[in-house]
Amino acid sequence: MINISPPLVLDMNFKVMTVRIRNLFLMGILLDFTSDIWMLPVPSRVFMDSLNMRHVLRWTPLKDSCNTTVLYSVQYQGDFERSNNGPWLNPPECQQIPHTHCDLTFDLASNSDYIIQVRAQCRSQLSAWTGLQFNRKDTTLLPPEMKVTMTGDVLQVSINKPLTTTARVMVWRKEDELKPDVRLMSDEQEVLHVQGLQEEVEYCVKAQVVLHTGKSSEFTAPRCVFITGPCAPPWKKPITVAVTVIAMLVLLAGLCWFIVHCRPHSCAAIFIKKQLQLPSSLVWMNPIQVHVITPSEDTVTVSMLGTGSRTGSETSGLQGRSYV
Structure with missing residues (x-):
């Protein structure tokens, strides 16, 4: 067993305390130095x-x-x-x-x-x-902005996607949601055309955006569209129906007004045409009178429209001539 004298122990404790004080002093200097550099x-x-x-x-x-x-x-x-x-x-x-x-x-x-x-x-x-x-x-992904339109029997799905993301689109018959048709849209693709849909059937669409890592957003709310087909009659379109109804009402209102306000003599003037008359310049005012003369007569009378008659010496030169 080694015995350590008390003076030696005191000397060792003194050295330890000296080292600690020196370290604290250096740390204070360092903190003061950094506080001068980073003042904010x-x-x-x-x-x-x-x-x-x-x-x-x-x-x-x-x-x-x-x-x-x-x-x-x-x-x-x-x-x-x-x-x-x-x-x-x-x-x-x-x-x-x-x-x-x-x-x-x-x-x-x-x-x-x-x-x-x-x-x-x-x-x-x-x-x-x-x-x-x-x-x-x-990043946090939100459901994308989606717009669904119909052209004949083709659905057009437009999706506004974030950068570097794809879109997963599901299309299904409204009464059969458990069997959707899944389509994918690439990073650059903005519009998806869904063809081969059955006419006279309502289809629904929803979509979500997906990262390449597999992270995805929630789906959008379903949007449902009724497929009328390319040869569907025009009256099935709501706008056409509205325009047709308005036109029929206007026509019926005009007919009722005409029946109430049209009097017999005024209506007759509208529907009965006036007899056409020739212009006065084309009507003969006096008929032409032509007399047949013989060589034994001394005078000739010729009557024309608006000219009167010529007699005596004025017509003596006409003797020996006959007019038919």
Whole structure:
């Protein structure tokens, strides 16, 4: 058994206390040094608002007083940059901005884990960086906007999808929902044409958006359409029926008004045509009179329309001639 003298124990305790005091002193110096560099507090409540593949980084503005507008800057790194000791990426639209949000939808272009940071600046004073880790596959998907129209016996389904998502469309007869026909729409496809549907049958449609990772949104509310077919009679269309009814009512109202307000003599003037008469210039006022003369007569009388008669010497030159 080794016996340690009391002076030796005291000396060891003194050395331990000396080391602890020195460490505390160095820590105080370091804290004082960092407080001189980071004089602003970091932005608080930093979170990613990601909805339908639209990614917006948000944070709470600083409450400390600043003689000028507080500006914020954002930077990020993906798995590729971190694995290759690459630099931090600075989105140009999010450098020294006065508002407290930054849209990174087109910057986060892969399904990798990103480290995203933000800091505040008041003149020459800067805060430390603070941030979070985010993967765009964690976005929240909502049911898409869907529009269903009918052209003959073809259904046209239009869906407004988020970026890099596909759509799953289900079509079924209204009375047979347990046997739907499932169709898929690619990223670029906007309209789906569903053909070969049975006429005189009501079909229903619903849709959801799906990520490549398998994550999906809820389905939209069903939309049902009655298939009339390409050769369906026009009267089956509601607009045609409405126009036809209105036209018949107007025609019936006009006929009733005509029967009530039309008097016999005025109606006769409408339906009985007047007898046509020739113009006065085409009517002979006096008939032409032609006398047959013989060589023994001395005078000739010729009567024409509006000309009177000629006698005596005026017609002596006509002797020896006969007129029929």
